[in-house]
Amino acid sequence: MALTGRDNKPHIGIYGRRNNGKSSLINLIAGQDIAIVSDHAGTTTDPVKKSFEISGFGPVVLIDTAGIDDFGELGDKRVARSKESLNTIDLAILVITANRFEEPEKSLVKILNTLEIPFFIVHNKSDLEPLDPQVKSSVEEETGALICDFSALTSDAGLLTDLIRKTIPASALKTPSLLGDLISFGDIVLLITPIDAEAPEGRLILPQVQAIRDILNNDGVAVILKEREIDSFLRKTGIKPRLAVTDSQVFVKADASVPPDIPLTSFSILLARYKGDFENYLKGTPKISELKDGDHILILESCSHHVSCDDIGRVKIPRWLSAFTGKKLVYEVVAGLNKLPVDIGRFALVIQCGGCMITRRQLHNRLKPAINAGVPVTNYGMAIAYVQGIYRRAISPLIPDHSEGVDYL
Numbered sequence: 415m416a417l418t419g420r421d422n423k424p425h426i427g428i429y430g431r432r433n434n435g436k437s438s439l440i441n442l443i444a445g446q447d448i449a450i451v452s453d454h455a456g457t458t459t460d461p462v463k464k465s466f467e468i469s470g471f472g473p474v475v476l477i478d479t480a481g482i483d484d485f486g487e488l489g490d491k492r493v494a495r496s497k498e499s500l501n502t503i504d505l506a507i508l509v510i511t512a513n514r515f516e517e518p519e520k521s522l523v524k525i526l527n528t529l530e531i532p533f534f535i536v537h538n539k540s541d542l543e544p545l546d547p548q549v550k551s552s553v554e555e556e557t558g559a560l561i562c563d564f565s566a567l568t569s570d571a572g573l574l575t576d577l578i579r580k581t582i583p584a585s586a587l588k589t590p591s592l593l594g595d596l597i598s599f600g601d602i603v604l605l606i607t608p609i610d611a612e613a614p615e616g617r618l619i620l621p622q623v624q625a626i627r628d629i630l631n632n633d634g635v636a637v638i639l640k641e642r643e644i645d646s647f648l649r650k651t652g653i654k655p656r657l658a659v660t661d662s663q664v665f666v667k668a669d670a671s672v673p674p675d676i677p678l679t680s681f682s683i684l685l686a687r688y689k690g691d692f693e694n695y696l697k698g699t700p701k702i703s704e705l706k707d708g709d710h711i712l713i714l715e716s717c718s719h720h721v722s723c724d725d726i727g728r729v730k731i732p733r734w735l736s737a738f739t740g741k742k743l744v745y746e747v748v749a750g751l752n753k754l755p756v757d758i759g760r761f762a763l764v765i766q767c768g769g770c771m772i773t774r775r776q777l778h779n780r781l782k783p784a785i786n787a788g789v790p791v792t793n794y795g796m797a798i799a800y801v802q803g804i805y806r807r808a809i810s811p812l813i814p815d816h817s818e819g820v821d822y823l
Contacts, residue, residue, distance in 0.1 A: 423465065423473045424582060425502050425773060429522055430509030432481030435538040438566035439509060440476050443468055443574055461499040471575050477503060482518045500525060501779040502751065502772075505582040506533035507574075508559075513537070513549045515556075523557050529779065534581050535561040541568050592628040592688050593657065596677075596811060599633045601656035604672070608641050608664050620770040621681040625659060644671035657811065659684065662795040663726060669804045677811040678804075682795025685768035687812050690793055691781050696813065698790030699800050701763060705739045709762035714780060715749045717771040727767060731797060738801035751776065759787040767794050 428436045444466050461480070467473045477499050480492035500506070506526055510519060515535075526533050535553060537545040545563035553561050560581070562573060597603060607622050618626075622638075629636040637655065639647055641664040647653075648671075655676055660668035662680040672678050686695050705711075715727050732745045746761075748754060751772070755761075764784045769777040781791050792800075799808035 423475050423773075424504045425475045425477060425775070426505045426507065426578065426582070427461075427477040427479060427499055427503040428507050428509060429479055429482055429496065430538075431483040431511075431514075431518060434481070434509045434511045435566050436509050437478055439507070439536065439538065439564075439574070440464065440478050442566050442571045443476065445571070461495055468575055468578070471579060482522055497522075497525060498753075500529055500531060502776050503531060504773070504775050505578065506531050507578075508533055508535045509538050510535060511537065511539045512543050513546045515549065515553050520556075523559075532581050532583055534559050534577050536564050536574070537561060538564050538566060541565040590688060591632065592624055592684050593659070594628060594632040597629070597632055597634045597656050600635065602635045602637055602653060603629050604644070604647075604655040604658040604676075605629075605636055605638045606641050606644060606658065606660035606664065606668050607638055608661050619681075621685055621768055622661075624770065625681060625684065641667045641671070644668065648673070662798040663730065665799055665802050665804050665808070669802075669807065674807075679808050679811050680795040680799065682768040682793060683799065683808055683812065685770060686793040686796055689769055689774040689777055690766065691778055691785070691791065692812075694781070694785055694791050695793050695796055696809070698763070699792040699796045699805065701790035702735065702739065702792070702797065702800050705735075705741050705743060705762055707741045708744065709741065710744045710746065710760055711735065712755065712758070712761045712764045712784070713745060713747045714754075714764060714766045715747060716767050716769045716777065716780065717750060726794065727765075731765060731794065734798065734801045751780075754780070754783055758783045758789060761789050764789055764791045765794060765797050766791060 428440055430436050444464065462478045464476045464478065465473070466476070479496040479499060482493055482496060484490070484492045508519060508522060508526075523533075535557070537550075540563045545561070550561055550563075553559075560577060562577060564573065593603070603625075605622065605625055607618060626636045626638070634656075637647070637653075641660070644667075654673075658668065658672045658676050658678045660672075660678065660680050662682045665680065668678060686692050711732070713727050713731065728745075728747055732743070736743055746755070758764075761784065764781065766777070766781060772780075784791050796805070796809065799805045
């Protein structure tokens with residue numbers, strides 16, 4: 415099963431050599447048989463995601479992976495797939511047995527530290543061979559991680575649950591508010607939701623649904639309408655919303671119809687602050703004005719969807735960007751969580767979608783190579799607002815205090 419990253423619950427990856435009992439640990443943690451267990455090494459081939467609730471902890475996604483010691487042409491590919499999954503997780507559990515902590519484990523720990531992924535180590539099958547105190551001391555000193563002696567046959571799963579709770583970063587457990595800090599009890603929020611060819615049949619897109627739920631969670635009132643209804647609604651009701659949120663594709667219409675004294679932003683820009691690298695988006699968006707002929711632009715769609723003839727990422731944004739800059743630009747698209755180009759430094763700009771279908775860590779890891787290479791990054795909504803001349807208004811409700819003299823406008 416491919417890693418599509420379509421779940422916002424904390425992601426926990428289980429890693430280790432073949433036949434170290436990774437699948438048995440998953441079944442024990444889950445309290446049910448959700449992973450295939452076999453004495454035959456290499457039963458698990460590709461990373462497999464399992465979504466469930468850990469008793470006493472909460473909902474998570476566990477990722478069962480192939481052995482990190484696999485070999486041969488096919489085995490090397492399996493190991494590579496397992497390591498790719500590191501970009502999607504919030505916590506890693508490294509499973510060892512027989513007091514072996516050697517090159518495969520050390521190589522994985524090096525990657526975990528580079529990606530700043532917290533982890534702990536489980537010495538499994540302790541019923542066959544207990545953890546040597548000297549090995550425990552040496553490994554903990556070398557890795558800085560906790561290591562526990564364990565047996566999937568005789569130990570209490572609560573020990574693993576406690577370690578997960580102690581080790582997983584608080585950011586993975588928090589459910590931040592999309593716009594709760596922008597409204598107060600009883601405030602009315604106008605949600606402008608066009609119904610066009612890209613709108614899914616019979617339902618709203620996820621960011622719109624998330625906004626509605628967040629408004630309700632914060633005791634606000636959501637008013638949902640299409641862009642052509644804005645003028646008549648405001649005129650007939652006399653209501654002055656505390657905030658207006660629009661689909662980025664109708665920014666121009668929303669800007670014209672929503673009075674200037676009503677704060678206006680977009681669903682995509684709210685997501686940019688909610689889970690994106692908002693600070694770097696703010697720095698990167700104005701770089702659009704510096705694009706030159708022949709520059710390559712990388713567009714990241716973090717979900718797989720039906721591509722329409724007027725697709726926002728593949729058609730509209732390139733059209734608007736080229737019109738705004740007047741330059742001949744080259745566009746490349748990477749969908750889902752597919753591999754990024756190795757030579758990411760050749761791009762002049764990276765434009766990331768809102769990321770509603772992936773976790774915050776997944777999104778940040780997608781952007782990290784570009785940021786480390788000095789490539790400016792932005793987000794769909796912020797880029798659209800910029801090229802349509804609405805950037806200042808669109809980000810004003812969300813920008814941080816300028817007390818340190820930083821001007822993002």
